[in-house]
Amino acid sequence: MATGRTHRPATRSRGIPEATVARLPLYLRALTALSERSVPTVSSEELAAAAGVNSAKLRKDFSYLGSYGTRGVGYDVEYLVYQISRELGLTQDWPVVIVGIGNLGAALANYGGFASRGFRVAALIDADPAMAGKPVAGIAVQHTDELEHIIEDNGVSIGVIATPAGAAQQVCDRLVAAGVTSILNFAPTVLTVPDGVDVRKVDLSIELQILAFHEQRKAGDDGAAAPAPAARAVAEAAAVAPADDRKGPDGDVPAVMPA
Amino acid sequence: MATGRTHRPATRSRGIPEATVARLPLYLRALTALSERSVPTVSSEELAAAAGVNSAKLRKDFSYLGSYGTRGVGYDVEYLVYQISRELGLTQDWPVVIVGIGNLGAALANYGGFASRGFRVAALIDADPAMAGKPVAGIAVQHTDELEHIIEDNGVSIGVIATPAGAAQQVCDRLVAAGVTSILNFAPTVLTVPDGVDVRKVDLSIELQILAFHEQRKAGDDGAAAPAPAARAVAEAAAVAPADDRKGPDGDVPAVMPA
DNA sequence: AAATGTGAACTCATTCACAGCG
DNA sequence: CGCTGTGAATGAGTTCACATTT
Structure with missing residues (x-):
């Protein structure tokens, strides 16, 4: 090749x-x-x-x-x-910045696991000028304007994004341009990065949806005891495309078509 | 076992x-x-x-x-x-409980993605009596004593654990005993559950450590670009230690836990 | 012409089972 | 003996490439 x-x-x-x-x-x-x-x-x-x-x-x-x-x-x-x-590289001390100090960002900043081993919160960054200077987890929040500054001064190579989805890509671009090469993304969006930059994503709703898939399966599986099926079918969805004559996986799927 | x-x-x-x-x-x-x-x-x-x-x-x-x-x-x-x-089972409306309303639990409760599609926060539960009755994200926090009650009354089958690590297994056991069969675990601990119960885990420090591994690797490989080296080696007697006695490379590593 | 759907080839990961060493 | 370390066997997931359908 x-x-x-x-x-x-x-x-x-x-x-x-x-x-x-x-x-x-x-x-x-x-x-x-x-x-x-x-x-x-x-x-x-x-x-x-x-x-x-x-x-x-x-x-x-x-x-x-x-x-x-x-x-x-x-x-x-x-x-x-x-x-x-x-x-794992934990005999070094990695400075990390957290961008987006809302509920989640604050929770992350307070997370004890950070300092405990290998990581140090070098800065908290938020776009809201009203947040600037306020202490969160003992660290004063800095404004987004300072981002490049902070990254370079502290030699930060790992960034955590906890902004709303709409801001994530832009923040990501700035982090990468400033020298960050590893990103942990909590925003529910797909980030595009250049080669050589690692992105890992943590997404609550994806995890819940995966659980829901398996949960749904348990209900139909039967076998022995169906504990708490619960989950009321919600009205929704009735407004789906007028079914032509699509094929299901094999034969056809049970019921649940839009009525 | x-x-x-x-x-x-x-x-x-x-x-x-x-x-x-x-x-x-x-x-x-x-x-x-x-x-x-x-x-x-x-x-x-x-x-x-x-x-x-x-x-x-x-x-x-x-x-x-x-x-x-x-x-x-x-x-x-x-x-x-x-x-x-x-x-994915999202044409149903899944009631979810969040246990552990600290920084993280509160952030999760406020997370918009919940209600948006397929999930509904049925209850917020915390062990601290002082929290009981306080509204978080518009929902009054209930005491742990009510846990079994809440699960059964609402037919909850999905639980989110956002407690400190030390409490997680116990909470998990109670959730499962009450009928929960899917768990999303934010506590940094391994949960043991019976067959038929699904557990997914979200762990900040694991994600960071995986990033650190790759980050460390980047430094040594290519000599051309090398953007922001950063990460100062931390005090660490390079002595790899030919094993045997000696206390250890560092002092202690407290169990990481969310507030 | 355009784009799906899928066998087949390939790569990555897990599990088995046991040789080999302390 | 007990337990590690690892080739070989199996399984899961991804990618290729193209016949098939609209």
Whole structure:
């Protein structure tokens, strides 16, 4: 194919699978709890239970980091805490800015998990001039005008967007232009960013909709006990396109068509 | 042992892949925007761009729902909005309770996306007696004692946990015992639930740690651009420690928890 | 001509099962 | 023995590419 310049095929590189990376914080949290209880070592079985995964997966995950366990014994808790922290980049102190200090932004600023390990709230930024100077979680809110300034002065590379959806892309563009290369987006919108910038998104309504999908399925599945079906069908929707003769998945779906 | 199950039970009914389910809300949002602009039809290419995925994936996703497009033309926006809404269970009105009305809980209660489509905040619940009766987002907070009551009276099957980590499992157990079968967990802890109960988790610090991992990687790879290096190495005796004794790389890591 | 719908190929992730080491 | 570490087997998800339909 000759895609010009892929990445390195890396015969033996640091290729940690994305799915594994996403679980490392989970392991780290479980290990930290063990560490606080002064537990010296832990088996893959125990740690997996604490992290809510199965032990084969956990061992495979750790195998990408190296051989940090002792056969017949398990893993040294302190040592693993350090190795995972290092792998995740938490032996550095990452300055973070939060943009959009509404209800959510304020909640995030107050979130204890920030300072606890690896992250530091470098600034809170809001577009409302009335907010400027007001302290939230002990930090004075600064106006959006200062954004580029703040990013550069503090060497910020991670930004959190907690603005309304309408402002998110614009804020994102400014963050990126100022040097931010990782963004955590709480606004319910798709962000477009240049190559090399990472975006992760947290979206309440998406999560709820996924739950609703499975919930709906449970009701029809039957089988044994249908606990609390609840959810009254709402009138809505009756005004749907006049059904031509579309095909359902197979045959046709039960009822619920617009009457 | 019994690790908290979260994954799909592989119902033998109509098997829509989990990854597809997770994208349906994204498509729905993009379609709703088009609908508001009175756009009648849309191609897979256009819709995919709006949702931030590629078009082959989108077409494959839709193929699990049925044949809702027209070759040579595209998809009817209104019709697709309805089909996806129905598939996600949003033609019902799901009552939801939020437990833990701190900063985060209040932010969630105020989140507009709730009422907008398919969900209704049935109650806000908090363990602090001083909160009882206080209105948040126009709804009076109720005390935890009322929890079982509220769940049953309202036929609630979806619960949102926004308590401190220490209280989350206990709240979860009570929700489940009262009939809740889907839980959205904002507390930074692994919940253990019986089979048949779905849990999804939203965790700020995990997301940040994943970003930090990739951010760290960017620094070392390419030498050309290197925009904003930032992140000062924090006090950290580089001594990787050949294991064994020693307290640990850092002091403590308090359990992170939302206010 | 245009764009869907889908088998087939491919890539990524999980699970199995056991060899190998302390 | 007990438990890790890992190839091999299986499964899930994505992408390709094109026959098919309007």
